[in-house]
Each structure stands twice: as structure tokens, then as C-alpha cells.
Amino acid sequence: MDENQSPEVIAEHPEEFDPRKRVGRITRNFFLHIHAPRVHPHSLRPDYTFGLGVMLGFLFLVMLFTGIVLMIYYTPSVEMAYQSVKDIIYMVPGGRIIRNMHRWASQGMVIVVFLHMIRVFYTGSYLGSRSLNWVIGVVMLMVTLMSNFSGYLLPWDQLAYWAVTIGSNIAASSRELTDLLGITSLFDPGGFLKTLLIGGETVGQPALSRFFALHVIFLPVTMLVLMGVHFWRIRKDGGLSRPLQTVQGKGNTSKWYAWPVLMWTELALLIGVVLVILLIAMVADAPLLERANPAYPENPAKAPWYFLGIQELVSYSAFTGGMVVPVLYLIFLFSIPYQDHEEQYVGQWFSGAKGRRVVFISAAVALVVVVLQLVVEVTIGGLRDWIPGVSQWFVMLLNPAMVTSAIFILGSLWVKRRTRSTRISAMVLFTASLVALIVFTMVGIFFRGPNWEFYWSASQWPVI
Amino acid sequence: MVRRHFIRRIAIALASITGGAVAAGYLRQYFPRIAGEKRRISLGDPNFYPVDTYTFLEDHNLFVYRDHEGFRAVSAVCTHLGCILEKSSDGFECPCHGSCYNPSGEVTSGPAPRDLSWFRVGRAPDGGLFVDPGQTTQPGEKFLTS
Numbered sequence: 001m002d003e004n005q006s007p008e009v010i011a012e013h014p015e016e017f018d019p020r021k022r023v024g025r026i027t028r029n030f031f032l033h034i035h036a037p038r039v040h041p042h043s044l045r046p047d048y049t050f051g052l053g054v055m056l057g058f059l060f061l062v063m064l065f066t067g068i069v070l071m072i073y074y075t076p077s078v079e080m081a082y083q084s085v086k087d088i089i090y091m092v093p094g095g096r097i098i099r100n101m102h103r104w105a106s107q108g109m110v111i112v113v114f115l116h117m118i119r120v121f122y123t124g125s126y127l128g129s130r131s132l133n134w135v136i137g138v139v140m141l142m143v144t145l146m147s148n149f150s151g152y153l154l155p156w157d158q159l160a161y162w163a164v165t166i167g168s169n170i171a172a173s174s175r176e177l178t179d180l181l182g183i184t185s186l187f188d189p190g191g192f193l194k195t196l197l198i199g200g201e202t203v204g205q206p207a208l209s210r211f212f213a214l215h216v217i218f219l220p221v222t223m224l225v226l227m228g229v230h231f232w233r234i235r236k237d238g239g240l241s242r243p244l245q246t247v248q249g250k251g252n253t254s255k256w257y258a259w260p261v262l263m264w265t266e267l268a269l270l271i272g273v274v275l276v277i278l279l280i281a282m283v284a285d286a287p288l289l290e291r292a293n294p295a296y297p298e299n300p301a302k303a304p305w306y307f308l309g310i311q312e313l314v315s316y317s318a319f320t321g322g323m324v325v326p327v328l329y330l331i332f333l334f335s336i337p338y339q340d341h342e343e344q345y346v347g348q349w350f351s352g353a354k355g356r357r358v359v360f361i362s363a364a365v366a367l368v369v370v371v372l373q374l375v376v377e378v379t380i381g382g383l384r385d386w387i388p389g390v391s392q393w394f395v396m397l398l399n400p401a402m403v404t405s406a407i408f409i410l411g412s413l414w415v416k417r418r419t420r421s422t423r424i425s426a427m428v429l430f431t432a433s434l435v436a437l438i439v440f441t442m443v444g445i446f447f448r449g450p451n452w453e454f455y456w457s458a459s460q461w462p463v464i
Numbered sequence: 465m466v467r468r469h470f471i472r473r474i475a476i477a478l479a480s481i482t483g484g485a486v487a488a489g490y491l492r493q494y495f496p497r498i499a500g501e502k503r504r505i506s507l508g509d510p511n512f513y514p515v516d517t518y519t520f521l522e523d524h525n526l527f528v529y530r531d532h533e534g535f536r537a538v539s540a541v542c543t544h545l546g547c548i549l550e551k552s553s554d555g556f557e558c559p560c561h562g563s564c565y566n567p568s569g570e571v572t573s574g575p576a577p578r579d580l581s582w583f584r585v586g587r588a589p590d591g592g593l594f595v596d597p598g599q600t601t602q603p604g605e606k607f608l609t610s
Binding site: 162173180200298311314316381 | 494495496498520522523525544545546547548550557558559560561562571572573574575577578
């Protein structure tokens with residue numbers, strides 16, 4: 001790039017190419033010095049990072065700025081919330097666009113945060129000293145999802161009310177286990193969590209106030225702090241991950257100055273992100289259903305699309321599908337960098353050709369495992385339909401959510417023993433659970449209708 | 465043990481105890497003293513309720529069933545994740561995740577972990593009926609009015 005400018009050009013504009021000046025642009029600026037003054041060319045390859053992390057930062061900025069406008073006009077009270085959202089749409093100049101941008105940027109964040117995690121995982125960018133930053137990243141994934149969850153109670157429409165009713169009861173679902181053991185009156189972690197979340201037995205004003213506080217102050221501030229740490233760790237870990245051969249033996253001479261190369265790239269990305277969100281916001285309206293009615297759930301009562309995978313799992317069992325399996329998944333994500341230390345694979349997509357094959361095979365096997373169980377579940381029903389009056393223990397333990405998890409965990413342990421590679425076995429489990437998440441989510445989005453029954457298409461739903 | 469280490473240990477212990485107490489006290493703020501919502505629900509004049517019919521009480525999420533002998537009241541809240549049940553031809557059905565209950569409120573299919581609760585119905589001094597959500601009864605138990 002312009003590192004290789006001809007001597008004549010450099011001689012004409014000596015001040016533009018003065019290294020001290022270029023370094024100073026970054027280091028003398030509080031906001032820019034999250035970047036190193038010089039970056040390795042590999043970090044700027046669009047086919048390596050896809051700019052996903054930076055994109056997330058920009059989407060978060062869009063959330064902040066649109067969120068402030070919404071917060072000014074929104075009233076967090078059960079009586080007035082719904083009307084104030086209507087006011088934002090119809091009375092505030094450009095309010096409809098701002099609300100749409102807030103909604104679509106939030107969904108964009110959910111998609112991009114998963115893509116970013118997938119990129120970081122398959123390039124082995126959690127290896128070595130980057131393990132801590134992976135863990136921080138998983139926490140940021142949770143904060144993103146919690147921000148979304150807390151955000152959709154606020155309009156106080158039917159979706160809001162029933163999604164949070166279901167969500168808060170998932171929080172209380174360990175009662176399924178404590179009830180079976182008969183110890184709920186002595187030890188009730190589910191009730192503790194539920195009261196902490198919604199401040200009562202049912203969703204009402206206390207829940208709205210709590211979610212408002214979470215959504216507009218607690219979670220955004222947490223996110224900002226974590227973003228700071230996340231970016232700081234990238235610099236401490238020596239910049240973005242890259243293959244070992246690009247790290248060894250080469251000093252700063254082969255690096256590019258962040259100013260101007262990186263800065264202009266990022267500015268272009270910022271403009272691109274805002275433009276895309278703005279365009280989507282102009283053509284697609286964020287949904288707003290009827291005002292919340294605590295006596296009549298929607299039928300089907302569907303959560304936003306990115307939670308429909310979990311909703312499919314809770315339709316087998318609230319506790320194991322809604323708590324045990326998601327918690328297992330989080331434990332797996334957190335533990336990846338502490339199980340796998342094969343640092344030689346850092347910065348390589350799928351750790352090479354063999355890894356690529358492993359990823360394809362485990363994706364195919366996972367697809368078969370999940371789809372087969374769904375076929376059984378849909379055609380002959382759950383355990384209760386085979387054996388009426390079966391104990392709740394079996395309903396909790398023998399369902400597609402638990403069986404899938406068990407098969408995947410045992411499968412990855414078997415692969416670990418056979419290949420003696422922690423990286424390969426981590427890729428097996430990560431790929432399989434990703435496929436399962438996608439399949440369950442697809443089923444929830446496209447194939448579930450009234451009473452959560454299976455339909456090939458929404459056009460077959462009965463009229464109720 | 466060196467005196468300095470001893471003092472350091474005491475200091476850390478005291479700081480931990482104080483920190484723990486502050487954290488517990490702070491967390492306590494998130495759990496208000498709420499009176500139970502289990503107050504008696506007035507049903508009013510028994511003649512208001514049609515015979516052999518489940519009447520849904522919107523504000524209390526209850527079904528009141530009246531037959532020619534008397535009254536029964538059953539919770540309309542799904543024991544799975546708290547959605548409101550619909551009366552179906554053979555019991556109750558949950559629109560959220562498809563749990564089904566028979567007319568006695570027992571789970572017949574779906575993910576619901578418990579049977580529905582039936583509540584005591586009684587007569588208030590003014591002659592009207594009430595339901596007491598604080599007191600559960602057996603599914604077959606009726607408040608006899610005839």
C-alpha cells in the first residue's frame with residue numbers, strides 16, 4: 001500500500017509520510033489509541049476478520065444514539081408504555097425510523113455477534129494468551145442477548161408480555177427439579193432468580209421498572225466496560241490473531257501505520273453499517289402488536305426469532321431445555337480455551353485441511369442426529385404420548401434437548417480419545433452445537449404453529 | 465508467623481466479612497416485602513354462572529365450573545411456563561408449548577411438570593361465592609349449592 005510509495009511522492013509531501021507524525025495521530029488521541037500505531041497487514045485482510053468485531057462496535061454506537069432518543073420519549077409505566085411507543089412512531093419526527101433502526105441494529109448485533117464468535121473460534125483465535133479475551137467475548141455475547149431480552153418487554157405489547165412471562169418462568173424452572181425432590185419450600189433458587197428478575201410472581205409494573213433499569217443503564221454500561229477491556233486485551237495480546245509464521249522473525253518493519261490505512265477502512269465500515277441499518281429501517285417496520293393482555297396469550301406465542309431455538313427446547317422440558325442445556329452450552333463456550341492449548345493452530349481457518357473435513361463431517365452427523373429426533377418428536381410425539389402418565393423425571397431427561405447434548409458431548413470425547421487433539425474435539429462439539437442451534441431455531445421460526453404444533457407452512461395454520 | 469502477615473490476614477478477613485455483609489444487604493434491596501396475592505376472589509351471585517359450563521375469570525386467570533350440584537374452581541395458568549390455558553373439547557390446552565390437561569386438570573401430554581391446582585370455593589356472608597387461591601382442594605371436590 002502507501003508504505004511502498006515511490007521516493008518522488010514521499011519527497012514531495014515529506015510531512016504526510018513522517019512516521020512520527022503518523023504514530024502521533026494515534027497515540028496522542030484518547031479515542032484512537034485503542035489501536036496500535038502500527039498493525040500487521042494480516043489483520044487488515046477482509047477475508048480473515050470480515051470486520052465483524054469493528055462492525056459490532058459500530059452497531060453498538062447506533063444502539064446508543066437511537067436508544068437515547070427512544071428513552072426521552074418512552075415512559076416506563078404499565079399504563080403509559082404502550083401509548084408512548086405509539087407516540088414515538090406517530091408523533092416524533094423521524095421516530096418511526098429511529099425505533100426501526102434501534103430494532104434492526106439490535107437484531108444485527110445478535111447475528112454479527114454469533115458470526116464474530118464463529119470466526120474467532122474457527123481461526124483458533126482463543127489460543128494462547130487470548131483465552132481471557134475469548135471469555136470476555138462470551139460474557140459480551142450474554143450481555144447482548146440480555147439487552148435484547150430486556151428491550152422487548154418495554155413496548156408492553158402482547159409479544160413483550162408473553163415472551164417475558166415465559167422467560168421469567170424459565171428462570172424459575174429449577175422448581176421442576178426441586179418439586180420432584182420435594183424441597184421447593186426449603187430451597188428455591190428458581191423463585192429467587194424469578195423474583196430478582198421481575199420483582200413478583202407475575203409480570204407487572206415491578207418487572208417493567210426492573211427491565212427498564214437493566215436495559216437503559218446496567219447492561220449498556222456493563223457492555224461499554226467490557227468493550228474497553230476486550231479492545232485493550234487485543235493490544236495486550238499482540239494485535240489480532242494471525243498464523244505463527246507471520247509472528248515469528250518479523251519485527252515492526254513489515255507493519256502498516258494504523259493512520260491512515262486502518263482509520264480510513266474503519267470509517268468506510270462505519271458509514272456502511274449506518275447506511276445499511278438506515279436503509280433497512282426505512283423499508284421495514286419494527287413490529288408492535290396489540291397492547292399486552294394478561295388473560296390471552298398469542299397463539300402461537302413466539303419469542304423473537306433468535307430465541308425460538310430455546311423455545312423449541314423448552315417445549316420438551318422447561319428445566320432441561322431452558323436451563324440445563326443452555327447452561328451446558330455456556331460452560332462449554334467458557335471452557336474452550338482452557339481445554340484446548342494447541343497453540344500451533346492459531347490464526348488458521350479450521351486448523352488446516354484435516355480440520356475442515358472434521359467440521360464438515362461433524363456438521364453432517366449433527367444434522368442427522370437432530371433431524372431424526374425432530375422427526376420422531378413430530379410424528380409420534382413426546383414421551384408422554386407414548387407412555388401416558390410417565391414420571392416427570394423421564395420427561396425431563398429423555399427429550400431431544402438432553403439426548404442431543406449427550407450424543408454431542410460423548411461424541412466429542414470419543415473424537416478426543418481417537419485423534420488425541422483437543423482442537424479437533426473442540427471443533428466437533430462447537431460445530432455440532434452450532435448446527436443444532438440453527439436447526440432448532442429454524443424449526444421454531446418456520447415449522448411451529450398454534451399450540452406449538454408442527455406445520456410445514458404458516459398457510460396451513462388453522463383459523464382460530 | 466510474622467506479625468505483619470498476621471495483621472494482613474486479619475485485615476483481609478475483616479474486609480471480606482464487611483464486603484460480604486454489604487453485598488448481602490445490597491442484594492436484599494431487590495426483594496421487596498410483597499404481601500401474597502392470595503386474597504379471596506369474589507365470584508358474586510352464583511346465579512350469574514351458567515350450568516355445565518367453564519367460565520373464565522379474566523382478571524384472576526381461573527376457570528369456574530358449575531354443574532347442577534355446585535361449583536369448582538381451577539387455575540388457568542399452565543404449570544409449564546405460565547401461559548393462560550384455553551378450554552378444549554377434552555380438557556385444557558396451552559397455546560404456548562402445547563401442554564394438554566384432562567378435565568380433572570391432570571397433564572396428559574406436553575412438557576407441563578405438574579397437574580393444575582383446584583381451589584376451594586365458599587360462600588361469603590353476603591350470600592355471594594368466593595374462591596380462595598390460598599387453599600387447594602382435590603379435583604372432584606365441589607362447593608354444593610343445591
